Amino acid sequence: MTKDEVLDKLKELSIKLRTPRLGQKEIRSIKGLEYHLRIYFDGLASALKEAGLQPTPLAEKMSTSENELSNYVLNLGKKIGKRPTVFDIRHDGKYSEVIFNKRFGRNGIQKAYKLAINETKMQPAKQTKEIYLKDFPNKPLFWGRAGETYIVAELMYRGYNASLLPVDLGVDVIAIKDSKTFYFQVKNISFDKVLSRTIPITTSSFSKNQSSNMFYVFVLQRGQAKNILFLPYQKMHELISKKLIVFDENSKDFSICVSISEKVVNVCLPSDRTKTEDVSSYLDDWDVIV
Numbered sequence: 001m002t003k004d005e006v007l008d009k010l011k012e013l014s015i016k017l018r019t020p021r022l023g024q025k026e027i028r029s030i031k032g033l034e035y036h037l038r039i040y041f042d043g044l045a046s047a048l049k050e051a052g053l054q055p056t057p058l059a060e061k062m063s064t065s066e067n068e069l070s071n072y073v074l075n076l077g078k079k080i081g082k083r084p085t086v087f088d089i090r091h092d093g094k095y096s097e098v099i100f101n102k103r104f105g106r107n108g109i110q111k112a113y114k115l116a117i118n119e120t121k122m123q124p125a126k127q128t129k130e131i132y133l134k135d136f137p138n139k140p141l142f143w144g145r146a147g148e149t150y151i152v153a154e155l156m157y158r159g160y161n162a163s164l165l166p167v168d169l170g171v172d173v174i175a176i177k178d179s180k181t182f183y184f185q186v187k188n189i190s191f192d193k194v195l196s197r198t199i200p201i202t203t204s205s206f207s208k209n210q211s212s213n214m215f216y217v218f219v220l221q222r223g224q225a226k227n228i229l230f231l232p233y234q235k236m237h238e239l240i241s242k243k244l245i246v247f248d249e250n251s252k253d254f255s256i257c258v259s260i261s262e263k264v265v266n267v268c269l270p271s272d273r274t275k276t277e278d279v280s281s282y283l284d285d286w287d288v289i290v
Contacts, residue, residue, distance in 0.1 A: 001032060003040040009033055010051040020053045066103050066112070069095070073109060074116035078281045079288060083113055147188030147219040148172045150226070158286060170202060171214075182289055183214045189258060191222040196259035198270045201245075203253055215289065218258060220265070229258070229265055229279065230288045244269055244277055 001009075009030055014020055027034050027044065041047040076084045076092055086097045089109060100108030104115075136142075148164055155162035155175045160182070162175035173184040189197045201216070214233040219226055231239075239245045244267050245256045257270040265283050266276040282288060 001036045006033065006036050006040055006047065007051045010048060010053060014051075014053050022048060022053060066115075069100060069103060070112040070116035073100075073113045075287065077113060078285050079290075081281065084109060143188045143190065143221075147221075148186045150219060151184060151186050151217055151228070154228070154286075173217075181213060183211065184217050185214075186217045186219065188219045188221060191220060191260055195261060196257060196268065196273060198255050198257040200248070200251060200253040200255055203247070220258070220260060222260070227265075228284050228286075230282050230285055231279065232288060235279075235282070239267055239277065242277065244275065246270060 010022065010033075013026060013030060014022060017026060022044075024034070024044065027037065037044060037047050041050070072095065073084055073089075076088065080088055084092075086109060089095060089097050089100075097109060100112055102108070104111040151173055152162045152164055152175075155173070160175040160177045162173060165171055165174055170185060171183045172186045175182045175184070185201070187199055187201075189199060191197065211233060216231045216233070216236055218229040218231070220229055236245065239256075240254070245254050246269065247253075248255045255270050257268045257273065259266045259268050259273065259276070264278060265280045267279050268277075269275040
């Protein structure tokens with residue numbers, strides 16, 4: 001059976017069944033058709049599309065590439081803060097665990113996740129020349145407001161109705177999307193010629209804004225390059241419980257120390273920077289805003 005004959009068979013079957021949607025059950029009703037589909041096409045969905053027909057939702061998802069599936073599992077893991085399980089996949093609802101087992105074999109979800117992690121580690125680091133901006137009077141004030149404005153812009157690019165608050169009471173930016181309101185305290189941290197910085201977070205701010213919709217956003221700036229570290233209120237509370245974010249008796253504020261190296265971002269104890277927690281999974285992860 002040639003490729004054109006396979007396409008003709010699909011069209012004939014569609015006319016016979018009076019439906020533009022064909023699934024595996026219908027394909028298997030014609031002897032040898034499924035076998036030849038595998039020879040000429042990447043999956044049922046691509047064959048149906050070329051024949052001018054519509055794949056079922058399941059067939060559409062089954063045509064997803066292994067690379068797309070592994071990236072999906074990796075991003076889901078970042079979102080929930082752990083390696084995804086079958087129950088996490090079901091709860092998210094985008095894919096069935098069946099497709100992972102068919103593509104990657106038994107325990108397909110774990111294998112896809114491991115593959116994505118290994119590929120991420122193997123990616124060569126980009127060699128970028130750091131270009132530092134010149135100092136000028138009141139630079140911290142300008143950069144602080146620039147960081148806040150930068151977050152507003154990025155939120156708006158993603159469909160949030162975001163704006164700066166005129167009075168800083170522990171919240172710098174407010175954003176609304178899908179009738180849900182989110183609050184952000186923004187800190188711009190410059191790593192020019194250093195690998196770690198310790199910055200204050202006012203105690204009143206933390207005590208007043210105890211909400212799952214509250215996010216602490218750190219604009220990590222090195223030269224002209226920027227990355228965003230999102231720490232939800234719950235994560236900040238966890239780091240305080242672990243005594244990685246500490247209360248400063250002198251300033252009466254909390255102190256958080258952030259260090260960077262290559263692609264790793266750590267929160268470290270200001271008085272002992274060997275005590276750290278890797279928070280790289282929260283780096284540039286806009287999906288954490290839910």
